[in-house]
Amino acid sequence: MKKFLYAFLIFAIAILWSSCRKDFVTVPSSGQLQFSKDTVYLDTIFTNIGSSTYNLKVYNRTDDDIRIPTIQLGEGESSKYRLNVDGIAGKIFQDIELLANDSMFVFVESTIDINDFTGGDQFLYTDAIEFDTGGNEQKVELVTLVQDAVFLFPQQFNDGTIETLLLGVDDEGNESRVEGFFLEDTELNWTNEKPYVVYGYAAVGQNKVLNIEAGARVHFHADSGLIVGNLGSLQVNGVLSTTEVLEGEVIFEGDRLEPGFADVPGQWGTIWLTDGSTNNNINYATIKNASVGILTENSDGTANPTLTLNNSKIYNSSSVGLLARTGHIEANNTVIGSAGQASLYLNLGGRYTFRHCTFANYWTNSFRVFPTVLLDNFLDIGNGTVFTADLVQANFSNCIIDGTNGIELFLDKNNGAELNYNFTNCLIKFNDFNNRFNNNDLYNFSNDLIFDETTKILNSDVFDFKDTAKNEFIIGADSGANGIGNTPAMPFIIQSDILGVPRTNPSDVGAYNHITFDD
Missing domain, CATH: 2.60.40.10 (Immunoglobulins)
Incomplete structure (x- = not known):
C-alpha cells in the first residue's frame, strides 16, 4: 500500500510540474x-x-x-x-x-x-x-x-509652508486658517481669454472688486474656492448665451475636465461672501460640483442686498446649494438644484426676496434628510449656546419648491426672534401624510398673509421637469406650474425667463417658461 501511495505521489508531482512548466513555454x-x-x-x-x-x-x-x-x-x-x-x-x-x-x-x-x-x-x-x-x-x-490656463495659488515659503488666510480666532485665542492668498490688483479682472485655475482660496481684499467677464471659466482645485472679504465685492458679469456652449455664461466648477467628473459633487469648496462684503452681483452664472455653492454671512448694513443673484444656476453641491446666515439676498430667475442636504438654507434670520426661482432637489448620491428649502431664525452651536436673529422677511413669489422627499419646505422658529415669510403664486411640494404639521401654526396654509391663496400646496408630483438627473428643470406642457404666476407687476429683470423667453400673463412659475418635450 505504501509503495502504491509513493508511486502515486511521484506521478502526481510529475504531472503538476509538467503542467506548471507549460505556463512558461511561450x-x-x-x-x-x-x-x-x-x-x-x-x-x-x-x-x-x-x-x-x-x-x-x-x-x-x-x-x-x-x-x-x-x-x-x-x-x-x-x-x-x-x-x-x-x-x-x-x-x-x-x-x-x-x-x-x-x-x-x-x-x-x-x-x-x-x-x-x-x-x-x-x-x-x-x-x-x-x-x-x-x-x-x-x-x-x-x-x-x-x-493653457491662468493659475492662481498661494505662495510656498522657503521652509516648505504654504501661505494661509486667517478666518478668525476662537474664545481660547486659537486661529482658524485656510490655505489661500489675497488677489493682487493685477489679478482682479478675470477675462474669457483663458480658463482660471485656483489652488487654495483666492481672497478679494478690503475695498477691492473682483470683476469676472462674460464667458469666463473658473476652475477650483480640491479644497479651494473664492472668499470675498470685508468691504470687498464680487461682480460676475455673465450674459445670455445663444448656443449650447453657453458662451456668455460664467461657469464655476472643479479642475478635473474628464467627462467622468462632469457631475461629481464636492470637488471644491465654496464661494464665500463673508461678513461685511458688499454689493455682490452674480449674473448668468453656473456654479456646480461644490461643497457649498454660495455661502453668504450677514449683510453690509445698507438697505441694498449684499448679494443679487440673477439668471443663474447652482447644482450638484455635496452639502448646500445656497447657504445664507443672517444674509440679505435678492434672487431672480435662478435655479438651485440638487444638493446633499438642502438646496436653499436660510439660517439665523436675515432678509430675502426670491422671484421666479426654481428650487428642486433630486439628489441621488446618498440618503437626504433635509428638505429642499429650510428657513429658521437661530443657530445652535451646542453646550446650550443658541444664537437668534430675526428673519425680517423671506418673500417667495412665482417660485417652485420640489424634490424627492414628501415634505420639501421646513420652517423652524426660536421664540427669541421673529420668523417672517410669505409665499405668493408658488408651487410647493408638501405631502404631510403622517399629519405631523396639522397643528403647527408655521404651516397654516389657509393664512393668506403667509401663504397667499394663489400658492398651491401639492401632495403629488406634477412638476414635469425635463430631466432631473441632469439638473434640467425646464418644465413641460403638463406641469402644474404653468399659468399660475403673476409677472407683469414684477421688475423688468423677470419679464423674460432664464433663457430670455418673454413671459406670458398669467406666467408660468419658476425660472423657466414651459416647453413641449420631444418624445
Whole structure:
C-alpha cells in the first residue's frame, strides 16, 4: 500500500510540474493581439496638471501562451505619457508574457506642459503604445487635448509652508486658517481669454472688486474656492448665451475636465461672501460640483442686498446649494438644484426676496434628510449656546419648491426672534401624510398673509421637469406650474425667463417658461 501511495505521489508531482512548466513555454507574439479600444482619449487636461488614469485591455485570443517582445510608447522615454504594464511602471517594456485566452491591463497617464509646444492656448498631443516591431507591430493611439490656463495659488515659503488666510480666532485665542492668498490688483479682472485655475482660496481684499467677464471659466482645485472679504465685492458679469456652449455664461466648477467628473459633487469648496462684503452681483452664472455653492454671512448694513443673484444656476453641491446666515439676498430667475442636504438654507434670520426661482432637489448620491428649502431664525452651536436673529422677511413669489422627499419646505422658529415669510403664486411640494404639521401654526396654509391663496400646496408630483438627473428643470406642457404666476407687476429683470423667453400673463412659475418635450 505504501509503495502504491509513493508511486502515486511521484506521478502526481510529475504531472503538476509538467503542467506548471507549460505556463512558461511561450511563443513570440505574431501580431494577433486584440484591444478594448483602438484609441485612448485622455480628454482635456490643464497644462502641468496630471490626468486621470485610463486603462486599455489587451487580449490574447489564441491557444498559445505568448511573449510580447516589446511594449513601448512611440516617443520612448521622451513621451509625455506614462504606462503601467502588468503592475510595472515605465515607458518601455520587454518580453511581457500573456497566457492563452487571457488578458492584461495597460494603464495610461499624462502630464504635459503646453509651453513645450507651439500652437496657442490649446494643443493636441498624441503618441501611441506600440506592441512589438516590424511586421508584427500593432498600435493603440493616445490623444490628449492640453488647455493653457491662468493659475492662481498661494505662495510656498522657503521652509516648505504654504501661505494661509486667517478666518478668525476662537474664545481660547486659537486661529482658524485656510490655505489661500489675497488677489493682487493685477489679478482682479478675470477675462474669457483663458480658463482660471485656483489652488487654495483666492481672497478679494478690503475695498477691492473682483470683476469676472462674460464667458469666463473658473476652475477650483480640491479644497479651494473664492472668499470675498470685508468691504470687498464680487461682480460676475455673465450674459445670455445663444448656443449650447453657453458662451456668455460664467461657469464655476472643479479642475478635473474628464467627462467622468462632469457631475461629481464636492470637488471644491465654496464661494464665500463673508461678513461685511458688499454689493455682490452674480449674473448668468453656473456654479456646480461644490461643497457649498454660495455661502453668504450677514449683510453690509445698507438697505441694498449684499448679494443679487440673477439668471443663474447652482447644482450638484455635496452639502448646500445656497447657504445664507443672517444674509440679505435678492434672487431672480435662478435655479438651485440638487444638493446633499438642502438646496436653499436660510439660517439665523436675515432678509430675502426670491422671484421666479426654481428650487428642486433630486439628489441621488446618498440618503437626504433635509428638505429642499429650510428657513429658521437661530443657530445652535451646542453646550446650550443658541444664537437668534430675526428673519425680517423671506418673500417667495412665482417660485417652485420640489424634490424627492414628501415634505420639501421646513420652517423652524426660536421664540427669541421673529420668523417672517410669505409665499405668493408658488408651487410647493408638501405631502404631510403622517399629519405631523396639522397643528403647527408655521404651516397654516389657509393664512393668506403667509401663504397667499394663489400658492398651491401639492401632495403629488406634477412638476414635469425635463430631466432631473441632469439638473434640467425646464418644465413641460403638463406641469402644474404653468399659468399660475403673476409677472407683469414684477421688475423688468423677470419679464423674460432664464433663457430670455418673454413671459406670458398669467406666467408660468419658476425660472423657466414651459416647453413641449420631444418624445
